[in-house]
Amino acid sequence: MVENDQNRSTYRLAGYAALIERYDLDVIPNWHRSLVTTSGIRRIDSSEGIVREIYPPRYWPGDTLGDHLEFALKYDGTNLAILASLFREVAEEDFLEYVRSKPTGKYARRLWYLYEFLTGKRLPLDDAKRGNYIDLLEPDEYYTVTPARQVRRQRINDNLLGDRRFCPMVRRTDTLRDFETADLPKRCRRVVSSYSPELLRRALGYLYTRETKSSFEIEHIKPTSTRTERFVALLQLAEQEDFCEKPRLIELQNRIVDPRFRDSDYRTNQNYVGEAIAREKERVHFAGPRPEDLADLMEGLVAAHKRMDVSEVSAVIHAAVIAYGFVFLHPFEDGNGRIHRFLIHNILARRGFTPGSVMFPISASMLKNPANYDASLEAFSRHLMALVEYSLDEEGRMTVHNDTARWYRYINMTPQVEALFGFIDQTIDMELARELKFLANYEETKRAIQEIVDMPDRKIDLFIRFCLQNNGRLSARKRASHFDFLLDEEIVRMEQAVLSAYGSSVLDDD
Incomplete structure (x- = not known):
């Protein structure tokens, strides 16, 4: 053409x-x-x-x-x-003709390896006897695992992030190179080091709850106190335990969804994400892989996780590939999004990216930047849906009619990795720093108020909250209903304590 x-x-x-x-x-x-x-x-x-x-x-x-x-x-x-x-x-003969014409060429050997890797077929070619071992992917251009797996047949170093069941690709873009040099873990440690271990211990419980509520709110769900406590308990385990294996993923799903929607295995029906736009008309934004392809894909996802877990690949690359890979495979009927965000915490914590004394409220960054979060998902789903041939029956059940597995196996996850780095960057400088500063100010305010009036903690918390909701002042109505026992002079001094700690920019964080 x-x-x-x-x-x-x-x-x-x-x-x-x-x-x-x-x-x-x-x-x-x-x-x-x-x-x-x-x-x-x-x-x-x-x-x-x-x-x-x-x-x-x-x-x-x-x-x-x-x-x-x-x-x-x-x-x-x-x-x-x-x-x-x-x-x-x-035609196999056309490909063989090319490989035979350059038996020691680095591109011919790479393509020969990829042909057998992707098709599962062994070509009628003798093993390469000459030539140095070469990297399958150029490490300057792609994120790769080290050490690589040596393949004697083509004299190739297989440094892919996964295997033929699930193998995402991540390019070294200028954006990602900049994030690499920014040393985000060091910046996070610098933020955390400004606060005492005692405050960080107290902050941790708050951050767990904040992350839980944000993760549910992204999906427009208001969790019950029981479901909140369950998710917080899971986040507390994220630093110690590896949840990226089938039994643990099923356990995760069972603990975070309504008991009526618990799964005992990966789904066996076709699922999708969509919205009704008219009577008997639905717009489909995303379709998961066919159920018959899912088990193999999920085994590949877990294998890729284990491969990266023992390699030197960046913790953020690892977390993005597995967490976004999980949500694109959509293996359960319910809870996929929350598990996707939990896996980010699980991998970053276990890989030592985040300090042990603190937790990233990363869902809060996603919640505050919904366009960026949606774009990170749509970077794959928008192109995918142009290729999926499907039909919906009168009850909204989907049937996918073509072979789609390869699109989920070999995703270019560069946009998702860039997005996760961006969310982490925002979380360190905005959410984490802001929350720790807020809590430090809260502790300071509580101590100052206790020196003025020795009230129960619950009353002090209520006083501070009411002031923060009203530009640092206690409204006459709230005073009459909750603090009529305080003297005018005490009220003025307590309000001054709030303003001294928070300045003029008091916020409602409820």
């Missing part, structure tokens, strides 16, 4: 774009689209998250399958989902 611009220059598709057109593939678009011009210079533009790069004529790779595969790996990156779709369609 050729593309023409206003100057009548001619462009030819190259790499994945050429192969997608040649083999008529339905795929989630690659983040990078390549074209080669017949005249002109190299230039780049981007739109809706896709980089479009135009190369001068000398970059034209040739016309064969192998030519465009090599070009794709060099310039478009490694896209497992597109390769999985492509290898279903290409």
